[in-house]
Amino acid sequence: MTKTFYVTTPIYYVNAEPHIGHAYTTINADFLARWHRLDGYDTFFLTGTDEHGEKIAQAAARAGKAPQQFVDEVSAKFKNAWEILHISYDDFIRTTEPRHKKVVQRYLQEIYDRGDIYYGEYEGLYCVGCERFLTEKELVDGKCPDHGVEPERRHEGNYFFKMEKYRAWLRDHINKNPDFIRPERYRNEVLSILSEPIGDLSISRPKSRVSWGIELPWDPDHVTYVWFDALLNYISALGYPDGERYKKYWPAAQHMIGKDILKTHAVFWPTMLKAGEVEVYKHLNVGGHLLAEGRKMSKSLGNVIDPFEWSEKYGPDAVRYYLLKETPYGLDGVVSEEGLIERYNADLANDLGNLLQRVRTMVLKYSGGVLRRREPGETESAVVREAAALPGRIRGHVQALKFNQALEAVLAFVRSLNRYINERAPWKIQDPEDRERVLYTAVEGLRLASVLLEPAMPVKMAELRTTLGFETLTVADVEGWGGTPDGHRIPADAAILFPKIEQARTSGDAGKLKAEPEATAPVAYEDFAKLDLRVAEVKSVEKHPNADRLLVIKLDVGGEERTVVGGLAEHYRPEELVGRRVVLLANLKPRKLRGVVSHGMLLAAEGADGTLALLEPGREVEPGSKIS
């Protein structure tokens, strides 16, 4: 019986276009899928798009499009993105497809019939502008932070899923199955969530308010909400409950997600499965985020990395390889274009590409392109032993989700092939038979590497094999030494596999300049005018209850009271601030800092040693005065 493997990415919400976060998770999943296929597993790889909900309806309206048209377009962009990156998905599920809706309704009905869904009144603070309920925490001074309006108290009828009922079971399951959620750090996080009541889950919205969704089968006035719809894609795509695919693949299910949606996949989803009496998935694999220059990527910082742009410049395989090799799965990884180029040049151009090139040249030059199979000698047997051990090591690393180490192991082998060639120096060998032995060994090694690197670089490794006259291969084809037949011919011409990327070579001085503060790009006056800068008087200051560095500062801004949280604790004592008139950026979007809402920020200058100095007007000015 063949082994089966089922891996999924999240289905991506179509309110945003494909970005590096989507790409990273998907590349990781694709690597797993391709590896398992090569390693003889009957593999199914699913991705797709999540297309219902209020936000989508709003985004469609803003774009002046019907929801269906809008989601069709964005969904197509995801498909296109995956084509660019050579993602080998077997199916692409969309939550607006009939096959999905059918399963969602059926599943809801089953759980409803079992009594795990009940109707409840929900009372909350509703913001008309946002068209949604806000939590107390979101409010700033009792008002909606986005609309500045006090929300009204409203009742709404929702259906709830009895999630809390399954909490004990889930804790138990996670405790009994240490590799259910991995890496371990996320498992611990989930256990800590489950150590306290998780409550029941609201799973519907009245149709009067949100219409873009799947109707509850027993109450057409409501649609199901977000996660209950989305999560079921993992089984709807397989044809739950009777589909062949479902029976075959679901028992081997592994989900790949980013850490931002841990709770939904580690808590909501298993309890939903349990309630539906469906066997829970095998593994939830949680990936970290990618950081640029060690920081979060954000539009405002302008450090957002576009993998599709990289792909255009350096090729999809280079991007895939770089992301997989340079980031430890499960932790946040630091990536940059310089890093990509460095990795590419060192590993792919110098080590692997050049190895291929030198071997090819020698086979053509010394043996007329024909390989003779010669038995390994003493030096060769060391290479053979290393080669024999390699697939097993890779298998182990992949199973442990250490993709970076899997790739490093293959590269170490590539380096040892380079070393081997230098040692044997075929260009010096007089005996033709011995020379053939060396060349055969090198080609055989490259053939092995091409298979083991294929999950990361499907296109380039296929090219590499073509260059050496090989067809498609699997891990089984390279596990034993000597698979290349005697008399094998390699084609005479081939392009360089990994042309070196020439860096805009920076001289020593230019390198230094980079470390200097960057010249700020000029801004238009209109941009400056968007800032509402005001003079504010400090009324009171307290230490932040949950952070040593932060102060909670209450300000008078011309009659209006404001609370601002600032990282000033190391620079000012609370009492020395009271009464000062300082400069406030008043229209900064409110933000919660360690539990306290901060609305605005105080301007300060930073000295060379890092000390901060608050800006103050040079002469008496009333609080609230505008600064321009």
Next chain:
RNA sequence: GGCGGUGUAGCUCAGCUGGUUAGAGCACACGACUCAUAAUCGUGGAGUCGGCGGUUCAAGUCCGCCCACCGCCA
């Protein structure tokens, strides 16, 4: 505040259940070689393995406390 993660050569990282003089890649210096994409190969230097204390014949590796950064929760 609670829980968890991370902290190892200039940089990026490996170090499993504790065991000989702590490793790799990049970068740097020198050397070898010339089949090769100015490539490859060798040699070299540097690290109080975040800090302090403890357990042990023996600790990056276990325990406690502390520091820095990050995440989750409250």
